[in-house]
Amino acid sequence: MSEEIAPGIVFRRIHRELMAIHQCNEGLERLPRQLKAQQNRLASAEKAKNDASDLLKKAKVEQHQSEVSLKQLNALNEKYLRQQDEASDPKVFTALAHELASTKIKIDETENRILELMTLIDETNAKIPELEKAIGKTKAELATFETEAASKKADLEGLLAEHKGKLAAIEPKVPAEHSQGYLRGKKATFQDSLASVVEKTCTACQNNITTQMQNEIENHRFVTCKSCGRILYIPGND
Numbered sequence: 741m742s743e744e745i746a747p748g749i750v751f752r753r754i755h756r757e758l759m760a761i762h763q764c765n766e767g768l769e770r771l772p773r774q775l776k777a778q779q780n781r782l783a784s785a786e787k788a789k790n791d792a793s794d795l796l797k798k799a800k801v802e803q804h805q806s807e808v809s810l811k812q813l814n815a816l817n818e819k820y821l822r823q824q825d826e827a828s829d830p831k832v833f834t835a836l837a838h839e840l841a842s843t844k845i846k847i848d849e850t851e852n853r854i855l856e857l858m859t860l861i862d863e864t865n866a867k868i869p870e871l872e873k874a875i876g877k878t879k880a881e882l883a884t885f886e887t888e889a890a891s892k893k894a895d896l897e898g899l900l901a902e903h904k905g906k907l908a909a910i911e912p913k914v915p916a917e918h919s920q921g922y923l924r925g926k927k928a929t930f931q932d933s934l935a936s937v938v939e940k941t942c943t944a945c946q947n948n949i950t951t952q953m954q955n956e957i958e959n960h961r962f963v964t965c966k967s968c969g970r971i972l973y974i975p976g977n978d
């Protein structure tokens with residue numbers, strides 16, 4: 741002869757298992773997302789370092805080109821000065837003065853650019869060890885996460901199997917007349933198809949219940965919330 745358990749107690753035990761199963765499933769679904777987030781962190785740390793290396797390379801190339809240009813501009817400047825010294829025609833002298841002025845502007849611009857590039861190269865060089873350190877740290881964190889995630893996954897799978905077993909053991913105790921309604925609710929909203937009652941209030945929708953309903957719930961009868969339709973029960977530790 742199977743042991744009779746009052747519906748309110750059956751549903752309270754069922755709800756406990758459904759919530760635990762839901763939590764295990766959520767935890768198991770979270771793990772791959774957390775892993776992806778860790779992998780993304782590593783990818784962006786590596787990108788930051790690669791971007792800095794690229795910037796450094798480009799800045800060095802440009803610095804070299806600017807130094808070559810500066811040499812050419814200085815040579816040009818000297819050539820114009822010589823030509824001006826030798827010029828007897830005032831028109832030629834004036835034309836050379838214009839050339840000298842525009843060369844001077846180019847020289848200033850090139851010198852300024854070289855200074856900017858030197859600063860940029862110094863700053864980027866200084867950043868690279870930090871960026872490399874960040875990659876190392878993120879790699880170590882990823883490795884730790886992978887190890888921990890594997891054992892966490894095993895734990896959660898173990899717990900999940902345990903709670904599914906407990907649910908399978910208690911579900912046959914649902915009174916036949918409420919079985920269909922329970923299964924329908926479970927299929928639709930799983931752990932959200934039941935709710936406990938605390939101080940005459942449905943803890944899911946926060947609506948008050950009648951005194952008569954409260955009495956029935958305290959007697960562990962089958963009662964559903966008139967507002968949200970959930971199966972109600974009084975909390976307990978059994």
Ligand SMILES: [Zn+2]
Pocket residue numbers: 935942943944945946947965966967968969970
């Ligand atoms: Zn409710």
